[in-house]
Amino acid sequence: MRYPSMTALRALDAVARLGSVAEAASELNLTPSAISHQIKSLEQTLGFALTERHGRNIRITYQGERYARDIHLLLASILEAGQRSDGQHISGRLRISSPPGFATYWLCAHVAEFQTLYPQVELQLVSPRTPRDTSESSVDLFIAYGMGDWPNQHVQKIVSLRYFPVCSPSLVNAMGGLNSLDSLRHALLLHMIDYSDWRVWLAEAGAPNIEAERGIIFADAHFVQSACIAGQGIAMGDNLLSGEALAQGRLVKPFSTEIESSRGYYLVADMLKAERPVVLVFSEWIKSQLQGITRLVPDPGHTDNA
Structure with a gap:
């Protein structure tokens, strides 16, 4: 061959x-x-x-x-x-903006590897005002959450998301189990940014008559998942940020239906800044690290209700 x-x-x-x-x-x-x-x-x-x-x-x-x-x-x-x-030859300041959820549940657990590869880079991490905000002029590279619609900027998708409900084991016990989709009528729903993810998931799962526009809306995935782990309600998890909590048993996946999200995480940069060597090497590094996260291995512990 x-x-x-x-x-x-x-x-x-x-x-x-x-x-x-x-x-x-x-x-x-x-x-x-x-x-x-x-x-x-x-x-x-x-x-x-x-x-x-x-x-x-x-x-x-x-x-x-x-x-x-x-x-x-x-x-x-x-x-x-x-x-x-060539790591020793890449230097300079690299200021990265990342939503708190992405930073907490992924970037902060891996970023030291990049610093080891490029010890001459002065790395700074900051948070945006909203997950899709790319307006801060002092930032060299944004990790932004949205649908890829940042006009006149260099945009690269780094991970596709699949959504599915998640909740804490203690909430399942308190509710006496989640035995059917109808159980969601009695649950507090947790949302990120708006109601759209729950609305689309309920339609895909065959439960369009369950009201999606209720519950609590959070500004970032970190807030949603923290409340979910604390047993406050049922959230829409995803294959990137929820994976570790599912593996550790802090969250469970009560229904099997998953949906492809129209949103995802992107690298966004000014056209000129996107060509800087330090921005290019970080972009390649994070894309290589996120390979394999686009699909979640099904959780063997979920209750197959949908």
Whole structure:
């Protein structure tokens, strides 16, 4: 078997990480048809299918996901080797704005690795006024939450989100169990920014008659999840910020239905600042770190009610 092309491997990695041929094409500065051609060429080289049709779109096969994970580790190793070589040459101040939820539940647990790779970078972390705010002129790079609509700025999606209800085990016990979707009528719903996530999820789960526009609205995911862990109500969790709490048993997933979110986390920067070497290396580092988080491994402990 001949060696696969690096372009084809990067195409597969981008599609697996971003969940979309169009977004992979945008990231790699290729056309969607070129991405599809590269993956088809890779399938011919390997001798097995990496993608399959899903409606009008494609999705990665189970075997393709396993191969993509291995390839990502290989690409990350190549990137890290280069970083070890040039890390000493990247310097300067890097001021990053991150929503408190993203910072608390992911960035603060991983950022020391970036500092180790780039010891000459003066790294500063600050919080925005709102999760989608990118107005602070002193910030070099924003990690922003939204739908990707930041005009006249350099925008890259770093993680796609899937939403599903989460709550604390103590709340499930206090309610006598969550045995059906109808149980949600008696639960306090916790929302981030607006009611839309619960409204869409209830419609997808087959319970559009349950009122979504009630409960408490929070300004950031950190507040929502903190209240949820404390047993205050049922929140809409996601595959990025809720993963650790689910693994540790502080949260449970009472229903199996998940929805693809129209929102996600993006890197947003001024067009000129986006070309600075220190911004480029942080952008590549965080994208490589977030690979594999786009899909949540189903929680074996959930009650399959939906």
